[in-house]
Amino acid sequence: MAITSVREPSVGGPPPPVRRSAWGITARRRLAGYGLAAPGTAWLLLFFLIPAVMMVYTSLESGGVMTGYRFNWAWGTYPEALAGRAVFFGRSLEYALLTALGTMVLAFPAVYWIAFYGGRRKSTLLFMILLPYFVSFMIRTVMWKFILGDNGPLLATLKGWHVLSADFRVLATPFAVVMGLIYNYLPFSALPLYVALERIDPALIEAAKDLFANRTQAFLRVVLPLSLPGVFAATLLTFVPATGDYVEAEILGSPSTRMIGNIIQNDFLVNADYPKAAALSLVLMLGMVILTSIYARFLGTEDEIVAAAVTA
Numbered sequence: 001m002a003i004t005s006v007r008e009p010s011v012g013g014p015p016p017p018v019r020r021s022a023w024g025i026t027a028r029r030r031l032a033g034y035g036l037a038a039p040g041t042a043w044l045l046l047f048f049l050i051p052a053v054m055m056v057y058t059s060l061e062s063g064g065v066m067t068g069y070r071f072n073w074a075w076g077t078y079p080e081a082l083a084g085r086a087v088f089f090g091r092s093l094e095y096a097l098l099t100a101l102g103t104m105v106l107a108f109p110a111v112y113w114i115a116f117y118g119g120r121r122k123s124t125l126l127f128m129i130l131l132p133y134f135v136s137f138m139i140r141t142v143m144w145k146f147i148l149g150d151n152g153p154l155l156a157t158l159k160g161w162h163v164l165s166a167d168f169r170v171l172a173t174p175f176a177v178v179m180g181l182i183y184n185y186l187p188f189s190a191l192p193l194y195v196a197l198e199r200i201d202p203a204l205i206e207a208a209k210d211l212f213a214n215r216t217q218a219f220l221r222v223v224l225p226l227s228l229p230g231v232f233a234a235t236l237l238t239f240v241p242a243t244g245d246y247v248e249a250e251i252l253g254s255p256s257t258r259m260i261g262n263i264i265q266n267d268f269l270v271n272a273d274y275p276k277a278a279a280l281s282l283v284l285m286l287g288m289v290i291l292t293s294i295y296a297r298f299l300g301t302e303d304e305i306v307a308a309a310v311t312a
Helices: 020-059 079-082 088-116 118-132 136-145 153-160 172-196 202-210 215-226 228-243 245-249 260-269 276-300 301-312
Strands: 061-062 068-071
Touching: 020 061, 020 215, 020 276, 061 276, 079 276, 088 118, 088 172, 088 260, 088 276, 118 172, 136 245, 153 276, 172 245, 202 215, 202 245, 215 228, 228 276, 245 260, 260 276
Parallel strands: none
Antiparallel strands: 061 068
């Protein structure tokens, strides 16, 4: 039998390769993914899931502040909380829809010009849109009350010029509430729209013009379809929080313009009727989830939007 000698590796040579199993690499990748998702998951668990469970628990309690609350599966709280409150839900949806449309109408032309014609000043121009929102939400709303007051600088001047009648007023009207909502939620519409428009390659517009499309056709067939993901995000970021808002209706409105957020706040902080307030909050949240799902289904995902734009 021939004996084959085994040569020892030289001292200065490279180390032998380390073999790693495919299972070990996959496990490390999974653990890395879980580790990256852990902070966001913990945040949602602490500040969304646990409060939502507590809200459900509170809505099924019965009792009062003096006698205390006890959990007894009080499903009757929901019809009691909803009785006579449909008008406030409807008004909140109406104001939120007007807010989403108003912010879209104001934000889209501005960020469109910035994205395509802003040049090196894009960041500066976008910062100028966002600059007023570094001031407190409450202070901005109170200043709107001062500006739109019956004797404020705007109406007093117009009345002095006899442009408006002496009894004309803006405060305590639905117009004032909606304008306050549009002003305060404008950045939530401008930012996602700008991101979507910034991602559009200008060469696509030039290609549309080379195919004998005018500006309007290029916008409707290229820019608008490709910007729909931003439109979707902007609508959700304005419609959903505006539905539950109560600050504008409290400061700029009147009892006839109260929204469902004002009713929930009143039940929580004034009447101390925690089960009814929790029930109303859950109904509002569930309604927003349903409407958002329908809207997402109607508009389609980003891939479907882009595919439709390419097909068109």
